[in-house]
Amino acid sequence: MNILTNPKKLRGFERHLKVENVSRRSILKGLGIAGGFALAAPVMSRPAFAAYETGASKMPHGTVVDPRVFVSIAPDGIVTIVGHRAEMGTGVRTSLPLIVAEEMEADWSRVRVQQAPGNEAKYGNQDTDGSRSTRHYLMPMRQIGASARSMLEAAAAKRWGVPATEVKARNHEVVHAASGRKLGFGDLAADAAKESVPGIEGLKLKDPKDFRYLGKGQIGIVDLRDITVGKAHYGADIRLPGMKYAVIARPPVTGGKVKSFDAAEAMKVSGVEKVLEVKGWPWPSKFQPLGGVAVIARNTGAAIKGRDALKIVWDDGANGKYDSVAYRASLEEAARKPGLVVRKEGDADAALKGADKVIAAEYYLPHLAHVSMEPPVAVADVKGDRCEIWAPVQSAGGTRDDVAKTLGIPDANVTVNVTLLGGGFGRKSKCDFAIEAALLSKELGAPVKVQWTREDDVRHGFLHTVSVERIEAGLDKSGKVIAWRHRSVAPTIASTFAAGAKHEAPFELGMGLIDNPFEIANLQCENPEAAAHTRIGWFRAVSNIPRAFAVQSMVAEIASATKRDPKDMLLELIGSPRLVNLSSVKDPWNYGEPYSSYPIDTARLRKVVELVADKGGWGRSVPKGHGLGIAVHRSFVSYIATIVEVAVDDKGKFTVPRVDTAIDCGTYVNPERIESQIEGAAIMGLSLAKHGEITFKDGKVQQGNFDDFPVIRMDESPLVTHVYIVPPGPDTPPSGVGEPGVPPFAPALINAIFVATGKRIRSLPIGKQLEA
Amino acid sequence: MIKVKINGQEQNWDGDPDLPLLWFLRDEVGLTGTKYGCGQALCGSCTVIIDKQAVRACITSVSDVVGRDVTTIEGLHPTGDHPVQKAWRQLNVPQCGYCQTGQIMQGAALLMDNPKPSHDQIREAMAGNICRCGCYQRIENAVHLASTGV
Numbered sequence: 048m049n050i051l052t053n054p055k056k057l058r059g060f061e062r063h064l065k066v067e068n069v070s071r072r073s074i075l076k077g078l079g080i081a082g083g084f085a086l087a088a089p090v091m092s093r094p095a096f097a098a099y100e101t102g103a104s105k106m107p108h109g110t111v112v113d114p115r116v117f118v119s120i121a122p123d124g125i126v127t128i129v130g131h132r133a134e135m136g137t138g139v140r141t142s143l144p145l146i147v148a149e150e151m152e153a154d155w156s157r158v159r160v161q162q163a164p165g166n167e168a169k170y171g172n173q174d175t176d177g178s179r180s181t182r183h184y185l186m187p188m189r190q191i192g193a194s195a196r197s198m199l200e201a202a203a204a205k206r207w208g209v210p211a212t213e214v215k216a217r218n219h220e221v222v223h224a225a226s227g228r229k230l231g232f233g234d235l236a237a238d239a240a241k242e243s244v245p246g247i248e249g250l251k252l253k254d255p256k257d258f259r260y261l262g263k264g265q266i267g268i269v270d271l272r273d274i275t276v277g278k279a280h281y282g283a284d285i286r287l288p289g290m291k292y293a294v295i296a297r298p299p300v301t302g303g304k305v306k307s308f309d310a311a312e313a314m315k316v317s318g319v320e321k322v323l324e325v326k327g328w329p330w331p332s333k334f335q336p337l338g339g340v341a342v343i344a345r346n347t348g349a350a351i352k353g354r355d356a357l358k359i360v361w362d363d364g365a366n367g368k369y370d371s372v373a374y375r376a377s378l379e380e381a382a383r384k385p386g387l388v389v390r391k392e393g394d395a396d397a398a399l400k401g402a403d404k405v406i407a408a409e410y411y412l413p414h415l416a417h418v419s420m421e422p423p424v425a426v427a428d429v430k431g432d433r434c435e436i437w438a439p440v441q442s443a444g445g446t447r448d449d450v451a452k453t454l455g456i457p458d459a460n461v462t463v464n465v466t467l468l469g470g471g472f473g474r475k476s477k478c479d480f481a482i483e484a485a486l487l488s489k490e491l492g493a494p495v496k497v498q499w500t501r502e503d504d505v506r507h508g509f510l511h512t513v514s515v516e517r518i519e520a521g522l523d524k525s526g527k528v529i530a531w532r533h534r535s536v537a538p539t540i541a542s543t544f545a546a547g548a549k550h551e552a553p554f555e556l557g558m559g560l561i562d563n564p565f566e567i568a569n570l571q572c573e574n575p576e577a578a579a580h581t582r583i584g585w586f587r588a589v590s591n592i593p594r595a596f597a598v599q600s601m602v603a604e605i606a607s608a609t610k611r612d613p614k615d616m617l618l619e620l621i622g623s624p625r626l627v628n629l630s631s632v633k634d635p636w637n638y639g640e641p642y643s644s645y646p647i648d649t650a651r652l653r654k655v656v657e658l659v660a661d662k663g664g665w666g667r668s669v670p671k672g673h674g675l676g677i678a679v680h681r682s683f684v685s686y687i688a689t690i691v692e693v694a695v696d697d698k699g700k701f702t703v704p705r706v707d708t709a710i711d712c713g714t715y716v717n718p719e720r721i722e723s724q725i726e727g728a729a730i731m732g733l734s735l736a737k738h739g740e741i742t743f744k745d746g747k748v749q750q751g752n753f754d755d756f757p758v759i760r761m762d763e764s765p766l767v768t769h770v771y772i773v774p775p776g777p778d779t780p781p782s783g784v785g786e787p788g789v790p791p792f793a794p795a796l797i798n799a800i801f802v803a804t805g806k807r808i809r810s811l812p813i814g815k816q817l818e819a
Numbered sequence: 820m821i822k823v824k825i826n827g828q829e830q831n832w833d834g835d836p837d838l839p840l841l842w843f844l845r846d847e848v849g850l851t852g853t854k855y856g857c858g859q860a861l862c863g864s865c866t867v868i869i870d871k872q873a874v875r876a877c878i879t880s881v882s883d884v885v886g887r888d889v890t891t892i893e894g895l896h897p898t899g900d901h902p903v904q905k906a907w908r909q910l911n912v913p914q915c916g917y918c919q920t921g922q923i924m925q926g927a928a929l930l931m932d933n934p935k936p937s938h939d940q941i942r943e944a945m946a947g948n949i950c951r952c953g954c955y956q957r958i959e960n961a962v963h964l965a966s967t968g969v
Contacts, residue, residue, distance in 0.1 A: 136915030136952045267911050274916035275907045276899035277852020277892035281917055284851035292846060317835035348842030349835065351858070420856050420864055420917040420951045469854070469917025470951050501857045723914055723954070730953025753861040753949060762946035764955040 099780040102639035103183035106174070108167035108444065110187045112247060114195040115240075116169060117188075118147060124219065124233030126153045131163035132184070133175035133441045134270070135419075135471035136727075137785045138720035141268045143180060143188050146716060149260045150192025150253055151199070153232065154219040160269045165443030165463035174442040176476050176585065177638065178683035178783025181716055185781045193250040195239075202238035203230050255777075264719035270467065281469045282439035285426040287494040293487055294350040294498055295325060296357055297339040297507045300746035301581040302330035302364040308340050312356035318349025322357070325486055330364070331543050331582070334449055334477040337507060341487055347498050363746055369580035371742040374513065375411060378577060381536045382409060382517035386575025387550055390561040390632045393569030395521075398530035402521030406608055410518075410597040411810040414741035415511035415586055416756055421469020422504040427484035428494040433460045438481045439468035446478035450485050472731075473585035477509050502751040509584025510741055512537040516597030521569070526609040528620060530569040535560050535594065542579035549576040551590070557636030558682060559594025559790065562629070564647050566622025581743065587731060588789040591682040596811065599678035599794030603801060613798060614660050614677050621679075624650035638684050644780050645684040652681055654773060655688040655709040662771050663690040663707030672696060673704070676798030678791040683783025686711040686773075689729075689791040691765075693799040699817035701800065703733060703765040706792075711773035713782045722770040725788040729768045732792025734758040739812050823884050825850065826894025836882035841865045843881045844891060852892035852920045856949065863948030866921040866928075867891050873928035892920040895927060903927045906965035914952035922948045926962040935966050 103110045111117075117129045128147050134140035144160045147153075163170050172183070196216045203221035204211040207228060214223050220231045260266055273279040298304055310322035320343050327338015340359055344350035399405055425438035427450075434454055440446045443463045451461045468475055484497040499507075514537035521530030539555060541548035551560075551574050560572050586592075599617075606616035627647035629635040637645060656679050659665070669675060672695050679688035692705040706729045715721060738757040742749045750756040797808045800817065808816055821832045823843075830848055832838070839858075844850045844867070853876055856864030860875040867876045868890040895901045903926045913919045922945065929936060929944045936944065941962045950958065 134915075136913075138914075267908065268913070270916060271908055271911065271913065272899065274913045274919050275904045275923060276895075277850075277920045279916050280851075281854075283845075283855060286846075286849060286851070318838070345834070346838065346842045346846035347855070348838045348846070352835075418951055420862070420915070420949065421854070422856075467917075468915060470915045472951075498855070501859075501862075719911060723911065723957070726956050727914055727953035730955060731951070752857050752859055754859070758949060758951060759953070759955075760946045760949060761955040761959060762942045764942075764953070768956055 098186070098778055099644045100641050101183050101644060101780065102641065103172070103187070105639060106172035106183070108172050110183065111169065111171040112187045112190045113244060114191045114198065115244065117191050118151070118195045120232050120236035120239070122233050122236060124231050125157055125159060126232060127159045127161050129163045129170070130160050131170035131173050132180045133173070133443065133465055133468055133471065135175065135441065135468035135475065137180070137724060138268050138717060139175065139180045140270065141266065142716040142720065143184050145260050145266060146185060146188035147192040147195070149258060150189045151195040152216040152218060155260060155266060157219055162465055164465065165447040167444035173444045174476070176441055176473065178785045178787065182684070182781040182783060185714065185716065189252055190247050190250055193252050194244055197245050197250065198239040198242040199232060199235050201242045202235045206230065206238065261716055262718065264717055266717065280466055281421050282424040282426070282437065282466045283421060283498060285437040285466065285496065287426060287428060290426065290494040290496055291320065291343050291491060292345065292347045292350050292498065293341050293343050293495050294347065294354050294500060295339045295341045295483060296354050296359055297337045297503065298327065298361050299506065300361070300363040300366050302366050303361050304338060304364065305340060306360040306362045308360070309358040312358070313342055313353040316349060316353040316356055318345045319353035320344055322353070323490065325483065331546055333544050334479045334482070335453070336479045336483045336486070343491065351500060366580045367746040369743045369746045371413065371513070371744070374580070375515070378513070378515040378536045379409060381575040381577060382515045382534045384575060386534055386536070386573035388571060389556050389574050390570065390572040392631050395530045395532045395569040395571035398569035399519055399521040399532060402530055403524045404522040404608070405519055406522070406601070406605055407517070407519040408601060408604060408809055410516045410593065410600060412514050412593040412596060413739070413811065414513045415735055415739045416505050416508055416741050417472040417474035417586055418504060418756065418758060419470025419472055419474055422501055423475065423480035423499040424497065425481040425484040426494060426496045427481065427488040429454065429485055429488040432456045434485050435462045435464070436481050436485065437464045437466055438478070439466050439475055440478050440481060441468065441471050441476040442478065446481050449478050450482055453482050454485055454489065472587040473589070474508055476585055501753070505741070505751050505756055506748040509543060509582045511586035511592070512540070512583045512590070514593040516593050518597055518601045520601060520605055522605070522609065526611070528567055528605060531563070531565060531567045532571045532573070533560060533563065533598070534573045534575060536575045536577050537590070537593065538577045538579035538583050540583050540585065543582050543584060549578055550574055553634040553636040555590045557638070558590035559598065559680065560590070561632050561635060562647055562681070563598065564627050564649055564652055564681060565620040567620070580746070588682060588786040591680060591790040592735065592793065595678060595680040595790035596793045596797070599680065599791065600797055600809065603676065603798040604807065607801070614656065614665055617656060617677065617679060618653060621649050621652055624653060638783070640684055645782065647681060651686045651711050652679060655679060655686045655711050658771055658773060659688040659690050659707050659709035662709065662769065665690060670694070672803055674799040674801070674803030676795045676800070676802060678794035678798065680787070680790045682787040682790055685713070685782040685784065685787045687787045687791055689795040691792065691795040691799045693796060693803055695800060695803045695817060699819070701817060702763065703796070706765045706768040707771070708768065708788060709771040709773065710788070712784050713779040714775040715772065715781060718772050721772055721784050724784050725770045726768045728788025729765055729792055730759050732789050733765065733796065736793040736796050736811055737813050821881055821885055823881060823889065825889045826891060832881050837880045839877050840867070840879040840881055840884055840889070841876035844876060850891050850893050854917055854921060856918065862918070863925055864918045864921040866924040866948065868924055868928050871928065871931050873925045892924055895924065901927060902965040902969050903930065903962065905969040906961040909969060910957050910961045910964065912954050912957040912961050914954055918948065918950045922950065922958055926958070926965065929962065930966055936962070938963060
């Protein structure tokens with residue numbers, strides 16, 4: 048049972064249906080108890096001391112390692128632990144508090160999880176993106192738990208007048224073994240709160256062999272029951288007294304605006320109360336709203352019906368000619384000419400000229416939409432110079448900053464309550480929908496919910512980029528690859544932040560281009576220019592998707608041309624076990640992590656290939672029309688290899704009977720959630736490989752809903768996905784899980800299709816290509 | 820004035836009779852367990868059970884359900900322990916969880932119609948319900964588990 052979602056425990060909770068803010072005083076009051084562990088805690092921020100260094104301290108606001116910020120204990124022994132990251136399905140709202148509970152020896156059944164509002168000065172970085180939560184917070188959460196444990200032990204030792212070394216916290220109580228005395232955490236809470244927080248350097252962390260929860264996978268997510276009974280609260284489930292419902296007609300072309308509109312018919316719709324223009328920002332403007340015309344109504348259905356009746360004349364602006372067919376041709380043209388060199392070892396140009404054989408191919412991946420099941424939605428209540436937001440946002444702190452800036456009020460006047468996210472996938476890293484709600488609430492003087500329809504989501508999002516990856520591999524007489532030139536052309540996410548950005552940013556180049564792990568003497572990566580014509584944003588695994596698709600397809604193409612086994616070819620290209628030297632790269636972005644803790648370790652890359660080949664039965668005989676394909680990719684500093692078995696019938700229809708994936712994500716918290724992320728990544732990989740395509744004509748997105756932007760349904764999903772997790776070494780730092788499962792799927796599938804049919808797919812989605 | 824019966828309770832509606840049941844449930848009655856996902860009966864997030872049939876509330880109007888028994892996730896089982904709900908928890912099915920109430924209602928409706936579906940029948944019957952997180956393997960197994968006794 049979770050305090051968050053157990054309305055009986057908090058008066059007034061059900062009415063507002065909100066995830067309660069972390070105001071411990073109100074929690075304690077609401078529970079009718081006094082005292083406790085967390086009163087009047089000063090905010091204390093300091094760098095984490097860890098056995099390994101991570102990029103956490105370089106994130107905005109870094110980490111906060113203070114048990115008084117994250118842990119409170121009520122006199123009845125209930126331990127409340129703050130989850131300060133956003134829960135979008137990865138399980139992080141459970142796994143981070145679980146780490147604290149583990150270290151402090153709390154009994155999980157007596158732990159409640161409380162969602163933090165956006166406040167990075169207090170909690171540290173909250174931007175839940177980049178598969179960072181566990182890798183940045185495993186050690187800080189352990190330290191927080193160990194601090195709390197040590198304070199409880201100190202309080203007990205004082206009570207008994209014995210040295211602290213003689214007492215030990217164990218399963219929600221502190222025990223003095225010599226005398227057999229015991230005190231529960233609840234009994235010690237008030238005294239423990241008076242203890243000073245011990246320095247990190249002196250903390251004693253638990254021996255992993257004593258872990259009860261970490262690495263075991265026995266604990267279900269805290270929201271499990273509520274999800275199954277319809278009581279889990281997402282952004283759309285917030286209801287406030289007097290709240291208005293709004294939908295917005297946005298400019299169909301990025302950068303467009305309203306020229307004129309006629310609201311007469313809309314106002315006749317039953318339930319519609321008002322129609323008004325909402326402010327938009329010129330493109331690009333980071334996450335600011337697009338503007339448009341809002342319909343305000345007594346319920347969402349009336350608002351949608353009213354919007355359908357609006358007559359709007361748009362000014363399309365500079366992107367009114369954006370056309371996917373023409374744009375693809377321009378990307379291909381760019382990929383055939385030299386571009387900005389972003390990595391260079393040896394002389395790839397000369398080596399390609401002198402090669403015995405050159406294999407060249409271009410791989411295309413179109414724009415993709417996130418289509419999280421919960422479309423963007425937000426509730427805002429602006430009163431005077433204060434604003435309260437309830438929204439499913441990945442970055443609560445960023446949302447707070449952006450809303451405050453837009454309204455022209457201080458951050459301190461903005462409260463961002465983070466609800467559960469009905470999927471995120473990067474879309475909800477951008478808070479435009481929360482800003483829209485704040486602007487409308489200010490204008491109307493009432494709480495407002497802005498609901499995006501599915502069509503809004505597909506047509507007005509921050510799409511995955513569109514790309515052409517051109518790879519040329521030069522082989523010598525023996526078939527050895529001696530040259531590799533990879534040109535990657537795609538509009539950059541940076542174009543959403545600054546007008547005219549035409550080269551990919553280091554964080555995009557570092558996703559499968561400049562971090563190429565192959566042992567090839569002459570290796571060159573280039574990035575020709577590409578201009579954006581719509582909003583480009585992060586999509587689960589980002590640039591790794593097209594890069595892994597291209598690189599891992601090319602490996603199989605070389606294997607086929609040289610009559611080699613694709614797995615053997617892959618291992619040969621990865622080469623010797625070593626740490627890849629990126630000294631030739633000017634800005635070798637490594638997911639924000641120090642290379643010393645997170646090098647590109649080809650031994651680990653080889654190991655997941657060998658593991659999946661072993662467990663997944665690489666080389667096993669399969670029925671006629673079936674094929675096996677393999678791919679490996681390092682992303683978010685994790686190593687993942689996938690084997691896909693495909694079955695293609697004589698009409699070119701295909702199914703996926705089996706998927707095998709091996710993941711090395713270092714030290715992990717909850718293997719059961721790793722499995723679920725990888726199972727889901729296979730589905731998302733299959734969705735984009737089979738169906739995913741957003742196209743533009745006359746500047747407008749041509750799709751709108753799941754009929755013309757289909758995603759995988761159960762009847763076409765893999766029959767089974769097996770997941771194998773590499774056991775971590777004793778000091779292996781944790782690495783990403785949420786995103787890295789996606790990139791290897793498409794190339795493994797494409798390689799399997801080649802084996803099954805002899806057809807090489809170089810343009811995604813597959814669509815009807817096999818039926819031709 | 821329209822009177823409709825939701826989870827055994829009568830509800831009155833004096834607004835637009837064409838209002839989709841989904842928004843009536845969510846915005847007017849406050850039963851938010853039924854989710855919006857597409858508005859066109861393409862994703863199944865809004866699935867409710869009407870007279871033992873799984874129905875998409877987003878394309879059903881309030882006036883369509885006059886005189887019929889509407890069951891939402893909140894009314895599926897008095898303590899939330901329908902075999903499908905229990906199976907869901909046993910197998911840790913959800914990731915983000917948003918589509919899951921619709922999936923559970925679809926699964927429950929399937930078992931009313933066919934108490935012992937085969938895996939193929941489950942995959943076919945559940946194909947109208949999209950899960951973007953990709954929990955399908957567990958959804959399939961949970962419906963199967965529910966059919967065999969949790």
